[in-house]
Amino acid sequence: MRRTFALLVGVGLSLSLGAAGIAAMGGGADAPPQVTGLRSAEQQPVEKAKANEKAAVRVPVKKAERPGVVWDRGAEEAGRVETTSTTLGYLDAQRQATFRYPGAEYVKLHFTRVLMLPGDYLTVSTPDGTESHRYDGNDAEGTWSMSVTGDTARMELHAGPLDLLGLGATIASLGVTVDKVARGFTREERAAKSEADRARKSQGREESVCGSDTKADAVCFRTTDPVLYTRSKAVVRLLIDGTELCTAWRVGVNNRLLTNHHCLETSAQAAQTEVWFNYQCAQCGGYDVFRPTKVWASEVLATDATLDFTLFSVENFPLVQHYGYLSLDVRAPQVGELLYVPQHPSGAPAAITVDEGNGNCQIIDASYDGYAKDTDASYYCDTEGGSSGSPVLSRVTNRVIALHHFGGCPNSGVRIDRIYPKISTLL
Structure with a gap:
């Protein structure tokens, strides 16, 4: 009964706050990310390397810098942004997705839509779970996740049991969509x-x-x-x-x-x-x-x-x-x-x-x-x-x-x- 009540309240709240995000699903891929404060509530850093651990590959790169005494401003390039359209959702929709870019130093996801029910949450992790970042609530829309080290990221929507009460079509409109992925350069x-x-x-x-x-x-x-x-x-x-x-x-x-x-x-x-x-x-x-x-x-x-x-x-x-x-x-x-x-x-x-x-x-x-x-x-x-x-x-x-x-x-x-x-x- 509590889940049913939360479902009713949560659907209404999610739809009222997130309608703009649903309407924008088709056109946000080329817009620059606007981070509004998404933060990881669960981090599992590894401070010491194990003998068999290969978290990343070190390939130093030299950069031709500024000519003469007039210098350009800007940070060094670390990777590139790839476009995608991947959605996790409720009912019969998928709850997990894997993003793999062979040889990439890191993988980082951009959320173009986040509409979850109260109590549900999202994780972005390495495949073995040694690095995992958790995201609660629906204020993640338009933000980047924390990167995961290595060439593969796994995204999972963690949801409780549903009591639809005739709200199937509405529930189907909820979920999380990734529109682009930032990933580190490969060795090549x-x-x-x-x-x-x-x-x-x-x-x-x-x-x-x-x-x-x-x-x-x-x-x-x-x-x-x-x-x-x-x-x-x-x-x-x-x-x-x-x-x-x-x-x-x-x-x-x-x-x-x-x-x-x-x-x-x-x-x-x-x-x-x-x-x-x-x-x-x-x-x-x-x-x-x-x-x-x-x-x-x-x-x-x-x-x-x-x-x-x-x-x-x-x-x-x-x-x-x-x-x-x-x-x-x-x-x-x-x-x-x-x-x-x-x-x-x-x-x-x-x-x-x-x-x-x-x-x-x-x-x-x-x-x-x-x-x-x-x-x-x-x-x-x-x-x-x-x-x-x-x-x-x-x-x-x-x-x-x-x-x-x-x-x-x-x-x-x-x-x-x-x-x-x-x-x-x-x-």
Whole structure:
């Protein structure tokens, strides 16, 4: 009887609130996603890789960056969006669907229609259920799901028993529809993109790898330089709007992260942004990676286009708090000061660039022009597309002295002593 009453109330409520979604089913495939705050209520991160676990494949890609001293804005491309029309529903409709894109790094669904009965819910998971995200209620329409790692996502509508009371036709109009899928590049697509980037370089565009590439997997420093390895744990990968990449990092003990303004500008954009903690290789030079702990970005607290920074928070902060944080070095950098840059180059698992005695990763110019005069410090530390937003740390203090944002050899980051006055009261 309770289910019957809930069914009557729920159908009426679903139809009154969701009629617009039903009417729009045929025409939403080409519209940009508008995230209104859908969040996963159930997450099952795996913080340590098992010996036989292969959560993703690491295929680093180099990106031809900005020519001369005029740079384009925007995040690195991580994948592509595929169109589909898949519906789960009630009565005789299917309750499960599988989306598989062989070789893709991740899969992420976009809901164009969500009309469920009270108490029912939706899950998007890996086929073995080791990563699962749950969605309750009908406010998910027009939003993206949290991605699942790997090339296959399984969507399932979990519904209780029905007592139709003559409402069969109405019940049949309810359900969940996916109109597009964002998925990561395959190994072949990454290789093709890398080849295109090399072609651009041959036409005069410089990459941000300056000379020989001195980046190494963060895990390579676990025993040789544990301070660097520990600092890299606070550095995260951003997956923005399904297919774009940047880097960010925790600043201070509270729920605060920094990235570039050209990566993330508004809270509306934050609602479409995944934050991946612990996305690192399990072994130095290996291909197996830890399954990342994923949370949503929450609120943009401060942003500045000229200094190219954004301060933001995340949801489910206790879930990621133990990964640690970085501290700021609020002073003018010194020419010749040695540096290191933990980052997610091309969206790959965490890597670190450090000076290896060749003089590359050190301050070259402490008063370098960014989007305004003397805002930046320049260096030849190797970075790639997707490294935007990375912390630049002093080897002397192990604190962040700049926020990386430009390639071009020299590369450059906005000086922290320029940014700090604008965020000090928010940290």
